[in-house]
Amino acid sequence: MTALGLASPLELLDELKRKVRALQRLQFQVVEIIGALDQQGAAETLGYKDLIEVFKHTLRWDPKVSRRRIKQAQALCPTVTPTGSRIDPALPDVAAAMAEGELSEDHVEVLAEAMAALPAVAEAHVVEYARQHEPRSAKAFCKELAYRLDQDGPEPKDQEPAPSKNVVRRQWRGGRYLLSADLDAETGAKLDALIDPLAKPEPNDPRFAPEREGDALCEVIDLALRAGGNRIHGGERVQLTVTVDYDKLRTAIGTALLDNGEHLPMNQVRKIACDAGIIPTLLGSNSQIYDVGRKTRAINAGLRRVLVARDKGCAFPGCTRPPKHCEAHHIKFWSEGGKTNADNLVLLCRRHHDLAHHSDWQIQMANGRPTFSPPTFIDPTRRPRTNTIHVA
Template sequence: MQPLALSSPLELLDELKRKVRALHRLQFQVLEIVGTLDQQGAAATLGYKDLVEVFKHALHWDPKVSRRKLTQAKALCTTVTPSGATVEPMLPFAAAAMAAGELSEDHVDVLAEAMAGLPAAVEANLVDYAQQHEPRSAKAFCKELAYRLDQDGPEPRDFEPAAPRNVVRRQWKAGRYHLFADVDAETGAKLDALIDPLAKPEPADLRHAPERDGDAFCELIDLALRADQHRISGGERVQLTVTLDYDKLRTAIGTARLDNGEHIPMNQVRKIACDAGVVPMLLGSRSQVHDVGRKTRTINVGLRRVLVARDRGCTFPGCTRPPSHCEAHHLRHWSNGGSTDLANLALLCRRHHDLVHQSDWQIQMDGGVPVFRPPAFIDPHRRPRQNQIHAVA
């Protein structure tokens, strides 16, 4: 083909269509490999819990991408039974169309969702339509076809109340903590009973109701931290750990770091330091943490605090789990003579703790920091990696 700049719009469009069809064919080949790995139980062979984790490390796919491809592979790929018999794919017409480069992954998602509630006989019609239209239009066509096939709707049945779900969404954004809650009526009534007395307007109170409720909610958090009965988190009662540099504390300049990685100004540190349930973790002028471990398998409260101050969360490369979600891992196992001290410990979330024990991932200390070497199938040179997320938190 001649240089793109010298091509006409029609020539460019024809070339683009050829490239896109080739891309769809290649995507189908990727799904075939994904499906075969799934059928072979490759994750367990490699020491992983599932293929989502394998793809995260080997291909750098997000879990959402991996789950999507695994679902598509189940729908489009031929399978082989333990006896050696071949089983046709759930969506044979869609599989053939994508293999020929005529369907995209987005089309496959639409067709798989629609066919879950439609008879197999209509798949050919749906695929034929999808080959000629964009996924959004194909979705509307599938919906209309489903309505025409079942205009009466499903058979009526006795009402079954749905089990109540309690949902809380939490997010740090621009130095603020955003909180959304959708809870059952009983919990809501309890929260109202706690907030209402604290949110009553005072004389000459200029705050609006949402602001009074917000201040009352913050007061409830302080009350909970000061309460005698606390849940246990990571081997000690729930509390807030504030890590600050000695020089910054002395000069009252700069910020301190909370145990979730967020930073707060020094004047705010001095305020919360007056409350119970707040543990100040003071670092030396070079940010060293002092080893307070002892020669037992059990990790005591003091040792865990300095471990949290050093690691700041799960140390596995790329993991964002905070310290409260982590366990302390012995780099050299206790049963093999490993000691319980800072130089032989690393924080790992449960998922990565299991992975390290079951796979070929290796951990070693380098300059007082846990460093990981991946299995050879991820990196043939097994070059060391660190969790850079917590390192710059």
């Protein structure tokens, strides 16, 4: 390779990818050696209590690092029984991907934790996802997969779990009022719906997010005092978006999805439905939401609800941002004749909205859903991708 100072950004990225893959292959070889040492009982042979103490003295690893890598070795390396039989590793697909240099140690830690709660058949799917996304996104995918595999929740005959208690702690100290709360998902979502619009940063706003949210909470308190016996926010209750299957709502079995990505037990959803206006979303035969096009650039509340129901958050592949952190992006720019309707809009968080405007990522609609084609330096074939975390 040419001198780093003379290389182009794409050349540097290609070289970095090669180095990282080589490093991850080397990390797997380290894990294999640790697995062999563990299998041979090397610590006892050397007079040590365990390998953690061995590594502390020979490699100068902190115990936390040693425990992490020993745990990885136990999941990724085959074992040999006292009779000489070879037993395949607990996570063979994860081991193979790390051996190829496709997964980092952080990926392995996330997938090993997730597979403890998933059936073995899910391993191929989570590994395929992790090959294309960062560990944080892989963790969210595994969480969503676990929900999908057990979406019906407990059998009807099972006793309902005891309702969680809402706890608020208040204390005056040094002329300041200290407040902490532990609330259920329903109340937390309502509070988020109140605070988030008021906590948006103003132009040249010097406040950090905790300070903006604190000021927003003060505004909510003022609104409540001024509202008196009236409803807050123009005489209407705060609105939540809840995506729910009608049959599940009717039978009170399973969970529904809030617009912040959290799952809510059906008994709580039924409680919300008793005291809320129902805004139906008509779905087509392929779960496609019908067009509610508008001739203006602005996205009204009804159209945004349609986008929330379809995208369920930032539609960019691997992003976990919920709808409340997203903006509606015109796939074909409005200034270039693009329409303001569901077929030309996609929810994107601020980071990925900027990316859509300033990079070579391309967005298209396929079967009523947004797909994303990466730049060639990420994937030379530009294979389209979707956000499988938010799939309906």
